[in-house]
Amino acid sequence: MEPLGLTRIAGEYLKEIRHGKNVQHEMTGLLRQSVYSRLGGYEDTNDAEGLRKDPGMRAIIGERALEKAGAGETTVGRFEKEILLEGNNTDGAPFIIVLQSKILGEETLLRG
Secondary structure, X not given: OOOOOHHHHHHHHOOOOOOOOOOOOOHHHHHHHHHHHHHOOOOOHHHHHHHOOOHHHHHHHOHHHHHOOOOOHHHHHHHXXXXXXXXXXXXXXXXXXXXXXXXXOHHHHHHO
16 A cells, blocks of 8 residues: 555546657656655655666556666656646646645645
């Protein structure tokens, strides 16, 4: 079981909007890689290249990462900017706000 419930939250709120043959990483895996790298003390996406090969991080990211590797710096950075911060995937609200409200509870955010 995943303590933060990211798989469930991502399944409910993240929509796959990417098209083409070059989509290699699932949105849920990108979300896990982004969140758990921050929880591990990494401040930004600069460390994604090394973390994508780390066995522990690969296990957290999911099946595709176990078979190959996690996402690189460019992919994680684009995911964070376009999906988490700009809301290009969630009917308006940046996904980071949706995520915070689901993890912390909406009343916590409203109290500010």
